[in-house]
Amino acid sequence: MKKKKNFRITNRNLLIAMTVICIGLIALTATNIISITPLKNAAAAIVLPLQKGVTEASSFVSDAGRNLQSKDELLAKIDELEAENEKLKEQNIIDNENLQELKRLRELYKTDTEYSQYEKIGASVISKNAGNWYSTFIIDKGSNDGISVDMNVIASGGLVGLVTEVGPDWATVKSIIDDSSSVSAMTITTEDTCIVNGDLRLIDSGKLEFDQMNTEDSILPGEMIVTSHISDKYLPGICIGTITDITEDSNHLTKTGYILPAVDFSNIREVLVIKQLKQNPESEQQTAE
Amino acid sequence: MRRRIVTFVMILICFVLQSTLLNLLSFGGIKPNLLLILTVSMGLMRGKHTGLWVGFISGLIIDIFFGNLFGFNALLYMYIGYINGNFYKVFYDDGIKIPMFLVAVSDLAYGMIYYLIQFAFRERFDFSAYFTRIILPELVYTVLFTLILYKLFYIINKKLTANELEENDSPWLLK
Numbered sequence: 001m002k003k004k005k006n007f008r009i010t011n012r013n014l015l016i017a018m019t020v021i022c023i024g025l026i027a028l029t030a031t032n033i034i035s036i037t038p039l040k041n042a043a044a045a046i047v048l049p050l051q052k053g054v055t056e057a058s059s060f061v062s063d064a065g066r067n068l069q070s071k072d073e074l075l076a077k078i079d080e081l082e083a084e085n086e087k088l089k090e091q092n093i094i095d096n097e098n099l100q101e102l103k104r105l106r107e108l109y110k111t112d113t114e115y116s117q118y119e120k121i122g123a124s125v126i127s128k129n130a131g132n133w134y135s136t137f138i139i140d141k142g143s144n145d146g147i148s149v150d151m152n153v154i155a156s157g158g159l160v161g162l163v164t165e166v167g168p169d170w171a172t173v174k175s176i177i178d179d180s181s182s183v184s185a186m187t188i189t190t191e192d193t194c195i196v197n198g199d200l201r202l203i204d205s206g207k208l209e210f211d212q213m214n215t216e217d218s219i220l221p222g223e224m225i226v227t228s229h230i231s232d233k234y235l236p237g238i239c240i241g242t243i244t245d246i247t248e249d250s251n252h253l254t255k256t257g258y259i260l261p262a263v264d265f266s267n268i269r270e271v272l273v274i275k276q277l278k279q280n281p282e283s284e285q286q287t288a289e
Numbered sequence: 290m291r292r293r294i295v296t297f298v299m300i301l302i303c304f305v306l307q308s309t310l311l312n313l314l315s316f317g318g319i320k321p322n323l324l325l326i327l328t329v330s331m332g333l334m335r336g337k338h339t340g341l342w343v344g345f346i347s348g349l350i351i352d353i354f355f356g357n358l359f360g361f362n363a364l365l366y367m368y369i370g371y372i373n374g375n376f377y378k379v380f381y382d383d384g385i386k387i388p389m390f391l392v393a394v395s396d397l398a399y400g401m402i403y404y405l406i407q408f409a410f411r412e413r414f415d416f417s418a419y420f421t422r423i424i425l426p427e428l429v430y431t432v433l434f435t436l437i438l439y440k441l442f443y444i445i446n447k448k449l450t451a452n453e454l455e456e457n458d459s460p461w462l463l464k
């Protein structure tokens with residue numbers, strides 16, 4: 001490998017040239033001078049079918065594993081579910097009464113735009129971030145199905161995240177537990193706003209952190225947090241989770257705490273994408289997405 | 290040519306497994322870094338040139354699908370491959386200790402730099418929390434996976450080299 005002053009490329013020179021190329025790529029894409037979307041779509045055409053195949057095969061195998069659960073376990077599960085069913089029946093009666101009241105109040109306030117009325121599309125999760133630092137994933141629907149950037153993604157009644165990139169038959173979703181995610185949110189009863197942040201350090205508890213809650217009301221753990229009206233990208237009223245801890249900051253003005261999300265992020269397979277974008281003319285006022 | 294295709298397919302398989310199947314095998318939300326094992330192994334077994342390219346392509350694939358800074362992983366993995374390629378002529382037995390050690394050091398460096406650029410820059414200064422909860426578990430899990438994968442990569446590399454030697458003896462080349 002000894003070469004002196006000839007025109008063959010040495011490894012060292014190759015390394016230098018590639019370093020310059022990489023730094024150039026970082027600079028040019030970070031400033032949006034060049035777009036890598038064509039490259040992405042080309043790569044997706046090769047890689048996504050493979051990921052889809054492995055994901056389907058592995059979920060098939062893990063489902064098959066669940067079928068092998070013992071009879072005792074299943075009977076115990078049935079008992080548990082029956083007990084839960086009784087509770088839910090009772091809850092249902094109460095909820096129905098509340099629903100009537102809600103309808104009446106909504107008519108009063110003329111706020112009938114609940115997110116359940118928006119058009120949604122189901123999608124399967126193909127693959128998750130290859131690293132351990134960020135929480136993003138790819139779904140199997142894209143612009144061909146009417147999905148576009150900044151659409152909200154939900155699952156089992158709670159907010160999952162936001163579409164950040166779209167290809168013809170794929171889309172990337174950044175989940176709200178992602179360390180760089182922040183959502184403008186509010187309490188459901190008092191409508192006190194706060195900012196909900198993803199924090200990688202909370203990976204064990206699976207919780208979210210919130211801060212900047214400027215309130216004089218006494219907010220208690222158990223209070224539900226939903227997306228706020230002033231949010232830039234998130235539609236209002238989508239459930240995020242419930243408060244588990246809340247403390248007053250040292251400035252005695254704002255409150256900080258933790259939220260248990262409504263969605264179990266460790267095991268997301270199917271999601272719903274809301275095909276309605278938030279339209280907000282005064283978006284520049286917001287600090288969070 | 291055959292070697293290049295096989296190497297590319299290996300990168301592809303590692304990436305696909307890392308983003309799909311390994312989510313089921315993740316331990317406390319942490320999964321091993323197969324592409325790092327591949328990059329280190331290739332650098333060690335094939336030298337700086339191969340290490341550099343395998344690292345670059347591996348990082349680029351991650352950047353294409355999951356990167357927030359396009360080119361960042363490509364740069365990081367490329368250096369990991371190149372630096373490990375320096376040990377190509379130093380260690381050439383089939384022992385597992387050296388690759389495990391190099392994977393450990395590489396993953397540590399990878400974790401530290403990743404933290405520094407991606408997290409410390411966003412004012413996430415609680416280094417000890419990220420070190421004990423993310424970097425260290427990933428290191429341990431990745432080193433464990435090296436036990437299985439390095440052997441496999443070693444066998445594939447041996448087969449390819451044997452194949453190439455055979456091709457070099459081809460009568461077509463003896464003119």
